[in-house]
Amino acid sequence: MTLVSIPANPVPEDVVSGTIKTPDGAELRFARWAPPANRKGTVCVFTGRGEQIEKYFETVRDLRDRGFAVAMIDWRGQGHSSRRLRDPRKGYVRDFSDFEVDVETFVQQVVLPDCPPPHFALAHSMGGAVMLRVAHAGKRWFDRMVLSAPMIDLPRPRTSFPARTLLRLLRLAGQGGRYIPGGTGALTGTDSFINNPLTSDPVRYARNAAILEEDPTLGIGSPTVAWADTAFTAMRGFRAS
Numbered sequence: 263m264t265l266v267s268i269p270a271n272p273v274p275e276d277v278v279s280g281t282i283k284t285p286d287g288a289e290l291r292f293a294r295w296a297p298p299a300n301r302k303g304t305v306c307v308f309t310g311r312g313e314q315i316e317k318y319f320e321t322v323r324d325l326r327d328r329g330f331a332v333a334m335i336d337w338r339g340q341g342h343s344s345r346r347l348r349d350p351r352k353g354y355v356r357d358f359s360d361f362e363v364d365v366e367t368f369v370q371q372v373v374l375p376d377c378p379p380p381h382f383a384l385a386h387s388m389g390g391a392v393m394l395r396v397a398h399a400g401k402r403w404f405d406r407m408v409l410s411a412p413m414i415d416l417p418r419p420r421t422s423f424p425a426r427t428l429l430r431l432l433r434l435a436g437q438g439g440r441y442i443p444g445g446t447g448a449l450t451g452t453d454s455f456i457n458n459p460l461t462s463d464p465v466r467y468a469r470n471a472a473i474l475e476e477d478p479t480l481g482i483g484s485p486t487v488a489w490a491d492t493a494f495t496a497m498r499g500f501r502a503s
Contacts, residue, residue: 265293266316266477270469274322278376281343282335284367286360289344290335291315292372295322297331304331304377306404308365310387310413311353311489312450314341314480316473320466321384333377335368337361337389341480347439351447351483354439358496361392362399369403380405388413391496398503413493414500429491438488445484449474452481 267273279293293315297304305325307318315334322332336343338361339354347354355361373381383404385393390412397407429442441447452474455467474481485493 266473266480268472268476270472271316271319274319274326282367282371284338284363286363288338288346288360288364290338290364290367291342292333292335292368294333294372294377295326295331297378298326298329300329301331301378302329303380303382303405304333304373305382305384306368306373306377307332307334308383308385308389308393309334309337309340310389311485312340312482313386314473316341316480317470325384330382331377333368333373335364335372338364340482347486349447350479351449351481352439352441353450353482353485353489355489355492356438357492358392358395361388362396365392365396366401373403383407384410385412386410388493390414391493391500394500395496413497415497426491426494429487429494432487433491438486438491440487441484442487442490445486447483449478449481449483 265273265277265279274295276296277293278296279291281289281291283289307321309315309318314336318334325332339345345354381404383393383406385407387410390409391414393407393409394412394414396403432438432440452471455464458467461467
């Protein structure tokens with residue numbers, strides 16, 4: 263499976279990429295980078311919602327410069343992994359437990375056979391939420407985990423009781439595959455940099471947008487009702503733990 267390379271974001275050297283299949287039939291794109299000479303183990307990077315392997319090429323270089331092999335996947339429904347809905351821009355997942363299936367498939371088919379131990383996890387946002395669930399389930403594949411802004415909650419009013427209730431009712435009415443109210447197919451991460459709430463770095467923001475401009479099929483738009491509903495369920499689980 264080819265990785266997308268642009269002048270501002272070339273593919274790091276010594277990469278092997280391809281696809282693996284989960285037990286429930288999802289096809290996941292993976293990439294792994296060989297360890298440098300001063301090997302220290304493998305860092306497995308787990309991305310956030312709407313992200314893809316290409317966004318982390320800089321991180322891959324930094325980790326390999328520090329002596330680590332690196333391995334990654336695109337979550338189901340993102341990047342160049344398989345999409346379940348007819349509209350591929352809809353950010354959809356049936357249940358967050360499906361992402362845990364992605365992690366186990368990745369570990370069993372890529373990490374354990376081909377990546378030197380010890381194994382570490384570096385996860386951002388939605389990826390951090392998934393890894394918290396993996397750890398809570400008692401999985402002990404990783405010696406250490408580092409979570410960047412794990413998605414354990416969202417700002418109000420997005421998580422208000424009326425908002426959660428509306429999503430649940432829409433899903434019960436068979437509308438899980440539609441965009442959340444107000445959502446669109448506009449690619450996440452391609453809005454104007456001005457007044458964005460996520461980063462103060464215009465250079466990296468422009469680079470990430472250029473990746474999607476080069477290959478729009480890597481991106482997704484707004485979440486679906488099903489994704490948002492199961493995300494709220496996961497976040498309620500964190501609060502109850």
